[in-house]
Amino acid sequence: MQNSILDLDQVSVSFDGFYALTDLDFKLYPGELRSIIGPNGAGKTTFLDVITGKVKPTKGSVKLRGKSIIGLSEQKISRMGVGRKFQTPRVWENLTVQRNLELTASPTKTPWALLTKSLSSVVREEVFKIMEYVGLAPYAKLQAGSLSHGQKQWLAISMLVAQSPDIILLDEPVAGLTDDETSKTADLIKSLAGEHTVVVIEHDMEFIRDLGAPVTVLHQGQKLTEGSLEEVKRDPRVIEVYLGQTDEH
Amino acid sequence: MKLFKRLVPWILLAFAFFILPAMANSELFGFSQFRLNLFGRYFSLAFVALGVDLIWGYTGLLSLGQGIFFSLGGYAIAMHLLLVTKNDFTTGANGLPKFFENYGVDNLPFFWEPFWSFPVSVIAVFLVPSVIAGFVGYLIFRNRIKGVYFSIITQASLMVFYHFFNGQQKLVNGTNGLKTSTTEIFGLVAGSDEAQILFFRITLILLPFAFLLCKYLTSGRFGDSLVAIRDDEPRLRFSGFNPTPFKVIVFVVAGGLAGISGALYTVQSGIVSPQFMSISMSIEMVIWVAVGGRGTLVGPIIGAVLVNYLRSLVSEALPEAWLFVQGALFVFVVVLMPDGIYGWFTKGGFTSMLAAFGIAKKTATYPKVDVDESLREESFKA
Numbered sequence: 026m027q028n029s030i031l032d033l034d035q036v037s038v039s040f041d042g043f044y045a046l047t048d049l050d051f052k053l054y055p056g057e058l059r060s061i062i063g064p065n066g067a068g069k070t071t072f073l074d075v076i077t078g079k080v081k082p083t084k085g086s087v088k089l090r091g092k093s094i095i096g097l098s099e100q101k102i103s104r105m106g107v108g109r110k111f112q113t114p115r116v117w118e119n120l121t122v123q124r125n126l127e128l129t130a131s132p133t134k135t136p137w138a139l140l141t142k143s144l145s146s147v148v149r150e151e152v153f154k155i156m157e158y159v160g161l162a163p164y165a166k167l168q169a170g171s172l173s174h175g176q177k178q179w180l181a182i183s184m185l186v187a188q189s190p191d192i193i194l195l196d197e198p199v200a201g202l203t204d205d206e207t208s209k210t211a212d213l214i215k216s217l218a219g220e221h222t223v224v225v226i227e228h229d230m231e232f233i234r235d236l237g238a239p240v241t242v243l244h245q246g247q248k249l250t251e252g253s254l255e256e257v258k259r260d261p262r263v264i265e266v267y268l269g270q271t272d273e274h
Numbered sequence: 275m276k277l278f279k280r281l282v283p284w285i286l287l288a289f290a291f292f293i294l295p296a297m298a299n300s301e302l303f304g305f306s307q308f309r310l311n312l313f314g315r316y317f318s319l320a321f322v323a324l325g326v327d328l329i330w331g332y333t334g335l336l337s338l339g340q341g342i343f344f345s346l347g348g349y350a351i352a353m354h355l356l357l358v359t360k361n362d363f364t365t366g367a368n369g370l371p372k373f374f375e376n377y378g379v380d381n382l383p384f385f386w387e388p389f390w391s392f393p394v395s396v397i398a399v400f401l402v403p404s405v406i407a408g409f410v411g412y413l414i415f416r417n418r419i420k421g422v423y424f425s426i427i428t429q430a431s432l433m434v435f436y437h438f439f440n441g442q443q444k445l446v447n448g449t450n451g452l453k454t455s456t457t458e459i460f461g462l463v464a465g466s467d468e469a470q471i472l473f474f475r476i477t478l479i480l481l482p483f484a485f486l487l488c489k490y491l492t493s494g495r496f497g498d499s500l501v502a503i504r505d506d507e508p509r510l511r512f513s514g515f516n517p518t519p520f521k522v523i524v525f526v527v528a529g530g531l532a533g534i535s536g537a538l539y540t541v542q543s544g545i546v547s548p549q550f551m552s553i554s555m556s557i558e559m560v561i562w563v564a565v566g567g568r569g570t571l572v573g574p575i576i577g578a579v580l581v582n583y584l585r586s587l588v589s590e591a592l593p594e595a596w597l598f599v600q601g602a603l604f605v606f607v608v609v610l611m612p613d614g615i616y617g618w619f620t621k622g623g624f625t626s627m628l629a630a631f632g633i634a635k636k637t638a639t640y641p642k643v644d645v646d647e648s649l650r651e652e653s654f655k656a
Binding site: 077079098099100103104108109111115116117118119120124127128129131134135136139140143144184188 | 490491494495496498499501502504505506508509511512513514515516519520523
């Protein structure tokens with residue numbers, strides 16, 4: 026039995042008595058690709074907040090490679106190899122595309138290193154390769170704020186790739202993308218899995234099917250069920266919570 | 275052309291350094307020693323403006339307490355000058371600076387002692403403000419205080435320092451401040467024309483160094499991370515950066531620049547007083563940067579010199595009108611020139627200013643289909 030890279034055990038998060046997560050168990054193994062779905066308010070984003078240190082769980086344990094990460098700051102957890110893309114594409118709008126990527130790709134993240142050392146040519150080339158791959162190379166010198174929504178999504182994902190964390194958490198990576206871009210994103214994510222451990226939160230079922238990964242369904246802060254998309258879709262409880270939302274199939 | 279653009283600031287600087295003192299000497303074009311001295315003060319204010327630009331323009335933290343560091347620099351140099359000068363105007367009967375007599379102080383307060391030494395005093399001019407900025411900054415930033423709360427805390431700190439200096443007659447002559455114009459430095463009386471020209475030149479020699487320091491800080495990935503803090507700080511945390519040391523460093527540098535600024539301003543205006551720590555003074559510093567162009571390094575220098583020059587001109591013509599003009603200037607800049615004077619020139623600001631009045635098109639539309647009727651017809655056919 027392989028050791029899990031991420032292990033949530035009986036995690037609850039309460040905001041003034043309202044439970045966003047209730048006794049959630051979740052395990053992730055290295056190299057795995059996992060999709061998480063669930064209706065609005067199911068606690069998907071809170072789940073990511075707990076892993077990345079933005080929210081401290083009210084109870085339960087969160088372990089990264091067997092070590093508890095509860096109470097650590099966001100930047101410490103990030104340096105331990107957890108990267109996150111937010112629901113809205115959050116990029117630094119007044120920096121150019123290239124500089125957005127170079128900043129996240131910086132191997133050392135202390136002020137002193139940023140002042141005195143220039144970026145190695147290996148990292149520079151890596152950044153350029155990523156830009157080529159996602160088609161942002163022509164916009165390298167353009168301010169990120171002037172990109173379209175889809176391009177910002179791509180840039181946000183690219184920044185994660187450049188940061189190259191062990192665990193990549195993607196919150197709605199294809200929101201607002203065209204069908205073409207969506208399938209390209211699916212390819213990119215599949216190529217990331219294996220080397221990285223990837224968690225994808227999405228509403229787009231087409232996209233989830235493209236990924237072909239095991240699906241975890243969250244509902245009211247709890248894990249409803251787990252399995253392949255087909256299995257999950259047959260589950261009557263899932264149909265119930267998604268009633269009225271499953272007509273796309 | 276590009277080379278020329280890069281040379282312009284240096285040419286202006288050389289002009290100010292060599293030609294202005296000569297003009298003042300011979301009263302050419304009505305330019306007098308008095309004017310030269312005023313320009314020296316304006317340029318010394320450019321240092322504090324550079325600091326405000328670093329902390330506010332680049333990092334997005336609006337500090338309303340730069341007056342603290344400005345005054346501390348001024349007090350440091352003034353204390354030194356008062357101590358080492360021995361003449362009838364500044365020295366009292368007991369050998370201490372004269373104001374101590376008024377309050378019956380016979381022993382020099384302990385914190386005056388280090389200021390006997392010139393090197394120590396010069397270092398203290400930027401070190402004392404930097405250390406205090408570092409201490410205050412660390413406490414504020416570590417607790418993730420930002421935005422308007424940061425502004426309020428810095429302003430409150432300013433009030434604390436103001437009242438402390440204002441009330442301590444026996445230590446720093448309270449509200450009267452320390453007068454440096456009758457002191458002696460390098461064998462010259464600080465208020466004399468020769469010394470003032472010297473101060474003017476020292477200011478102009480130091481200014482490029484301050485500029486280059488800021489340039490060094492803002493051009494590389496360190497500068498990028500400052501802009502990243504301004505744009506989206508949590509995102510930077512999730513990328514593995516701890517923003518706190520970045521912000522502390524910038525606040526320390528801004529504090530040091532303010533200290534140098536205060537020292538140069540003090541020797542050129544002849545006095546340092548708690549008035550430098552008034553709330554309005556620190557807000558004016560922000561206005562200079564906004565007017566000149568925040569987020570650029572040339573902007574704050576232009577802003578500090580131009581706004582203060584304008585202030586002199588307006589005050590000479592209509593003594594009561596300046597505050598109205600300043601308010602109008604600030605509103606004008608915020609509404610119509612968000613990038614300031616410098617940004618206005620470099621970013622084609624005239625068209626966007628017309629756009630604010632609804633006269634001109636804001637930007638070229640893309641794709642062209644939206645404006646070009648013939649293109650639309652083509653696409654319908656297809």
